Amino acid sequence: MSEMELKALEADFERKIANDEKIEPKDWMPEKYRKTHIRQISQHAHSEIVGMLPEGNWITRAPSLRRKVALLAKIQDEAGHGLYLYSACETLGISREELYDQLHSGEAKYSSIFNYPTVTWADMGAIGWLVDGAAIINQVPLTATSYGPYARAMVRVCKEESFHQRQGFEIMMTLAQGTPEQKEMAQDALNRWWWPSLMMFGPTDAESVHTEQSMKWKLKRKTNDELRQQFVDQTVPQAHLIGLTIPDPDLKWNEEKGGYDFGPINWDEFWQVVKGHGPCNKIRMEARKNAWDNGKWVRDAAMAYAEKSEQPAFS
């Protein structure tokens, strides 16, 4: 391809992005756009899949059948979300096996929040309310992102996500209205999950290396700090409503900006967990690798059966 042809393709691509037209899999796209999207979409898919693990911990110990079916349905949704996203990612020319390899080798990241342990039942409430709440704020703008398959997957994900947050809040509310021990359990879960939830929006705008390019490609519509502020403003009144206290002595309503001021985030902790030194990084990765390695004979058997029964793929 000559330099002039490349320039023309780039100009056409930029025009489409500027006009809010979607980019589809077979369309020409700059290599950096493709790579960035593979990185972000796969990270998102891995987060959904690894995100099933902390909650899976409580399925057999849910306090009632109602809670158990809801938790199962939520976790099944997360599997579904992971699969929508892997499929979207594969349209960029990377195989499912490569994506799994990147996760298992540690080359690809997933959301750090899932490296924290789920030590009480109240953690199921806190995760649904706070973690899914933060995820929704992060995800809603992505329904309008420039890459067609990603945007379509996100429409499906967002439709299903609101039940997750409501079931979590209901768990917290029920505990908060229960015995003093139950209320204490709810407060303890809020204390442990509050700050990691704020970290889910990523580094501050000043530190974020990808923000500028991502805003241009509409992979981001608001900055990390704007989304974090939106989460705090939305969540504080919800905590008050059920009589729980946000674990931040610096939290204060700021009339002038029409939002809450909040205390400093422990970014050292954030980077420690990102780098693999969180409380559960190792067991999460082991669980994923075991599932993949120990499931190999099942995948092989299914393939052998398909080949033996010679079902023509199409005729």
Place this chain on the structure above:
Amino acid sequence: MKNWPLWEVFVRSKNGLEHRHCGSLHASDATMALENARDVYTRRMEGVSIWVVPSAAITASNPENNGEFFEPAQDKAYRHPTFYELPEELKHM
């Protein structure tokens, strides 16, 4: 052993509507593809009928050739009703 092939999934949301493409998935054969499609794409009654098609069986047009490929339709304004000039008095036709 070979990896599970890719399938495209089409779902009819209710009778009277067409099947629409909704995504893809991996499965070892057509039966598994149908069952996986049900679990992945219709957990909330989103469909009454599902088609699965091996992705390899789809032949797609190439966007790089969109210019010449779709060009024949571009200059045929006479295929649209607005091309024809009719008297004002004629309100509906």
